[in-house]
Amino acid sequence: MSEDLTLKDLASFEEAYQQTPLANVLARTVQENGVVKASKNYAAKKNHDRTFSIEVKTGKITNQKKSGRCWLFATLNVLRQQVADKLKVKDFEFSQNYDSFYDRLEKTNFYYEKMIELADRPNDDREYLFYLDWGNSDGGQFANGAALIEKYGLVPKSVMPETYTSEHTAELNDVLNLKLKKDTVTLRQMHQDGASDEELRTFKKEQMKDVYRMLVYAFGQPPVEFDFEYRDDDNNYHIDRHLTPKDFLEKYVDFKAEDYTSLVDAPDHELGGHFNMPSQEYIFNGPKVDFLTVATKELKDAVIAQLKDGKAVWFGCDVLKDMDRKEGILDTEYFKQDELFGLDLALDKKKRLESREAACSHAMAFTGVDLVEGKPTKWKVENSWGDENGDKGYFIMTDAWFDAYVYEIIVDKKYLTKAQQEIAAKAVKPLAPWDSLA
Structure with a gap:
């Protein structure tokens, strides 16, 4: 049986506080400076x-800004030095935005597939609720970054630079997850109405077109082919023409x-x-x-x-x-x-x-x-x-x-x-x- 707080309890709490040495001094310190600053140990x-x-x-530090892409930045940071050494470009940087685009697209596909797989589960099923909450966000693992690199390749940052939205992802996350939740309601209703898995996946593919368009609006169009133009640290000019992202990976990055x-x-x-x-x-x-x-x-x-x-x-x-x-x-x-x-x-x-x-x-x-x-x-x-x-x-x-x-x-x-x-x-x-x- 639960027990409520009483006035007697409150009086004992106050008495214990008053008996604490320097309690009022410490209280003023925390109230004025906050817990963290007040607890610093010089x-x-x-x-x-x-x-x-x-x-x-290593080269110049990178900046994920207001996004949750630390796992991808860390992955590319551990790889970029070999490219910097090979090209003699100290501050070389990969395009995090390029792989972020495909990361969000892959997450969307995975989410829809899970919603189809779990369409017959009740609304309070634990696994269904996990993936519903998981939705589509910035987070990930090293293995996810490795998978993106092997599937889609890499490009220099100059080829697909950051956008405001790639560096400030909260607004995109909100609208993208709203769409995914709405589509989930439709998928579950279609399942209840007797739709086949093939019909559910046809619906999924149509929604993926919308998501692709949203990502292009947010992050830009991923390059299919590009010219890599740069000056090395000795100011020598270089250009490597007609590269695909997979070409760039295979030519400049030793990664498996x-x-x-x-x-x-x-x-x-x-x-x-x-x-x-x-x-x-x-x-x-x-x-x-x-x-x-x-x-x-x-x-x-x-x-x-x-x-x-x-x-x-x-x-x-x-x-x-x-x-x-x-x-x-x-x-x-x-x-x-x-x-x-x-x-x-x-x-x-x-x-x-x-x-x-x-x-x-x-x-x-x-x-x-x-x-x-x-x-x-x-x-x-x-x-x-x-x-x-x-x-x-x-x-x-x-x-x-x-x-x-x-x-x-x-x-x-x-x-x-x-x-x-x-x-x-x-x-x-x-x-x-x-x-x-x-």
């Missing part, structure tokens, strides 16, 4: 020297999705497991969203091995935790909210995942590490939030922050240990759409 700044013993050469593996630190899952997420595999016949669950140290060892070979590393993390965006700091000791409120707020990684306090909310790239006696103390991070944050866009991450909030890395398979290769050979276990890692 002493932690001694750990924020931005010198790293191992660094990957099958060469990469995802290692995940998720202690609420079986250690040494081989899992995948069918709910995230929205590009049919593309690379699967699968991963191996390993210990934290194994993630670090793989990252360090790849960095030593001069290659950046894609990773997923819970970026909003213990972060100073303006200064570009990721440090578990930089904010002391537990001390501010006099509370024990500690939760280990497993408990955070189980309670849904954790989320793999952002993707970036490791581009450096500082090793002291062979052990990492801090990490250099390439973000995609523009050069006004951090050190010209680059963040510093303490090793303790890695332990707490880094969940996934993508590395070349050649950096896997023998034990990890054996895990990869295991049968894959699919995860539910609402799993903690989804």
Whole structure:
């Protein structure tokens, strides 16, 4: 039986507050400055020297602006350096907008297919509601980016630059999802009226034409063929004519999705497991969203091995935790909210995942590490939030922050240990759409 709050309870709460040392002083501090600023720990700044013993050469920072394309930016950021080196163009950048266009188109197709597949489910069915809510947005996984690259190729940013809408996606998301929901109502009614799957898919194809048009309005027309014109860092002029996006990929980028593996630190899952997420595999016949669950140290060892070979590393993390965006700091000791409120707020990684306090909310790239006696103390991070944050866009991450909030890395398979290769050979276990890692 539930119990209501009483006036006696409120009186005891007030008495406990009044007995808290410096309660009114702390209250004024938080009221004036907010929780985050009031909890800053200046002493932690001694750990924020931005010198790293191992660094990957990188160019100017990218900027996803007000969009949720971090996973795609991080994917293209780890690939662009090889093109920059090959062409001798330090600040080379791929067109994120080009692959974003096809990403949203593929998501639309996947959504309609799920609505057809689940048309006979009741309105409160959990799986149906998951995909209804999933709709069409900016988010994605490294494997989705790999699938887009292999299917549609790549183009330089100059060939398909950003638009206002590609950089500010909220308005498009709203109207696109409104259309998808309306079409869902129609599909379900058609099913109830006895329409065949073939008839439902005919309806889908007609709606896809509308979505394609919406995406062209928003992002621009993707190039079918283009001339690649540029000057290198020595001011020499170059032009490569009549390229398709697949031509550009094959000529300038050494990339095969099958060469990469995802290692995940998720202690609420079986250690040494081989899992995948069918709910995230929205590009049919593309690379699967699968991963191996390993210990934290194994993630670090793989990252360090790849960095030593001069290659950046894609990773997923819970970026909003213990972060100073303006200064570009990721440090578990930089904010002391537990001390501010006099509370024990500690939760280990497993408990955070189980309670849904954790989320793999952002993707970036490791581009450096500082090793002291062979052990990492801090990490250099390439973000995609523009050069006004951090050190010209680059963040510093303490090793303790890695332990707490880094969940996934993508590395070349050649950096896997023998034990990890054996895990990869295991049968894959699919995860539910609402799993903690989804």
